[in-house]
Amino acid sequence: MIRRKPTEPTGVALFHSTSLAIRGERIARKGGLKVKLVPTPRHLSSDCGTALRFRMEDIDALRALFRASSLECDDMIPL
Amino acid sequence: MIYLDNAATSWPKPEAVLEAMTAFMRDIGANPGRSGHRLSVEAGRTVLDAREAVAELLSIRDPMRVVFGLNATDALNLAIRGTLRPGDHVVTGSMEHNSVMRPLRDLEAEGVELTVVQASPEGFMDPVDVSEAMRPGTRLVAMIHASNVVGSLLSIRDIGAIARDAGALFLVDAAQTAGCCPIDVGRDNVDLLAFTGHKGLLGPQGTGGLAFGPDVDVSRVRPLRSGGTGSRSEHEVQPDFLPDRYESGTMNGVGLAGLAAGVRYVLERGVDDIRGHEVGLVRRFIDGVRGIEGIDLYGGGDARRQTATLSINLRGEAPSDVGLALDEDHDILCRVGLHCAPAAHRTIGTFPDGTVRLSFGAFNSRGAVDAALDALRGMVGR
Numbered sequence A: 001m002i003r004r005k006p007t008e009p010t011g012v013a014l015f016h017s018t019s020l021a022i023r024g025e026r027i028a029r030k031g032g033l034k035v036k037l038v039p040t041p042r043h044l045s046s047d048c049g050t051a052l053r054f055r056m057e058d059i060d061a062l063r064a065l066f067r068a069s070s071l072e073c074d075d076m077i078p079l
Numbered sequence B: 001m002i003y004l005d006n007a008a009t010s011w012p013k014p015e016a017v018l019e020a021m022t023a024f025m026r027d028i029g030a031n032p033g034r035s036g037h038r039l040s041v042e043a044g045r046t047v048l049d050a051r052e053a054v055a056e057l058l059s060i061r062d063p064m065r066v067v068f069g070l071n072a073t074d075a076l077n078l079a080i081r082g083t084l085r086p087g088d089h090v091v092t093g094s095m096e097h098n099s100v101m102r103p104l105r106d107l108e109a110e111g112v113e114l115t116v117v118q119a120s121p122e123g124f125m126d127p128v129d130v131s132e133a134m135r136p137g138t139r140l141v142a143m144i145h146a147s148n149v150v151g152s153l154l155s156i157r158d159i160g161a162i163a164r165d166a167g168a169l170f171l172v173d174a175a176q177t178a179g180c181c182p183i184d185v186g187r188d189n190v191d192l193l194a195f196t197g198h199k200g201l202l203g204p205q206g207t208g209g210l211a212f213g214p215d216v217d218v219s220r221v222r223p224l225r226s227g228g229t230g231s232r233s234e235h236e237v238q239p240d241f242l243p244d245r246y247e248s249g250t251m252n253g254v255g256l257a258g259l260a261a262g263v264r265y266v267l268e269r270g271v272d273d274i275r276g277h278e279v280g281l282v283r284r285f286i287d288g289v290r291g292i293e294g295i296d297l298y299g300g301g302d303a304r305r306q307t308a309t310l311s312i313n314l315r316g317e318a319p320s321d322v323g324l325a326l327d328e329d330h331d332i333l334c335r336v337g338l339h340c341a342p343a344a345h346r347t348i349g350t351f352p353d354g355t356v357r358l359s360f361g362a363f364n365s366r367g368a369v370d371a372a373l374d375a376l377r378g379m380v381g382r
Helices: A018-030 A056-068 B017-029 B039-057 B071-085 B098-109 B129-134 B156-165 B253-269 B271-290 B319-330 B342-348 B366-381
Strands: A010-014 A035-039 A050-055 A075-078 B066-069 B089-093 B113-117 B139-143 B169-173 B192-196 B208-213 B295-297 B308-314 B335-337 B355-359
Touching: A010 A056, A018 A035, A018 A056, A018 B039, A018 B192, A050 A056, A056 A075, B017 B039, B017 B253, B039 B208, B039 B253, B066 B071, B066 B253, B071 B139, B071 B169, B071 B192, B071 B208, B089 B129, B089 B271, B089 B319, B098 B113, B098 B139, B098 B342, B113 B129, B129 B156, B139 B156, B156 B169, B156 B271, B253 B271, B271 B308, B271 B366, B308 B319, B308 B366, B319 B335, B319 B355, B319 B366
Parallel strands: B089 B113, B089 B139, B139 B169, B169 B192
Antiparallel strands: A010 A050, A010 A075, A035 A050, B066 B208, B192 B208, B295 B308, B308 B355, B335 B355
């Protein structure tokens, strides 16, 4: 089984669609946060979509950035 | 060669458009928003670039309210067929292109009630006449922002306010104006704005879309197509959120790469700069053509109240002969005939023969105007 274990506590932000996830990436990066688009982990969704991985320490900052841009994020889940 | 057919499609394109399209095909190429690997994500970023650029141009805060499709006709069909049902009333004008008129006539045959408000012989719509056409059951007001025959501009802010007061949606056909004239979807009271990518936005053919105003509830517009969106794949019903609700099937990634670059060019140069340039060309042409005996100029004759599209006729000459002579003898490319807008030609009194249409663009010079005037002088003098 392939496991990709991140070295620091991370979470993923889930969105309705890939368009929103990519917009989320752009907003986060403009806000100076380190994020990465990844395939949505299977245990979170059966969808073929894309999720945004972030560092858990940035979760509040990320939420604030999304709110400021009125970007709808379904959920933020620690991995 | 002098290209004066920018109302049909703008040409040439900024070099950045060609470069962006080549780079997409060579270096990215994957399916946007589908697979999650880096090239797919990069293709998705390209689509977002285009969405953000168009949203910025139209002063739309949320880029997800820009939905892409094939062209303006495709977007107009979505807006018209997606909102109207038998028994609804719709208001349009007599300067419409067939991209609005034909879907409306189709729906009229199915029981939608249609009112066509008469414009003036110069191609202008009086908002009072629109106001008088409104009824309690009016669901949609659909109008062209600027005539593709004579360039006459519609005061969208006034007509949007009339539609809003009546509880109807206001659909604007911006095929001739997006990128050439300033548009602020919110301030101009626009609910649905259909745009094409290959005219004033300077992108490639096969791109365009529908922009949703900030207050429009998307449940009022039914999607005309359903299918794969790369989202909610566990569900067999169409997603209800933007943009996926209206974007089934693989996007035109390479086209949108070009569109993003075209709109960026427009934003960097500035719509006001392009508008000023085109007003100058139109003024120069109108001043010149008025001095030529034997030529009829249609429209209002005021550069500030129109786009860079002009219609003329040489008295006693068929438009088709004039167009061929301009092409073969003078290297000037234009479009003659009815321009897919029979209602507009009836309004200005040129149906069924049509006109000779010269349409200037962001890359035409004053020299092009002078060359066209010289050619016309030579033709009436012979």
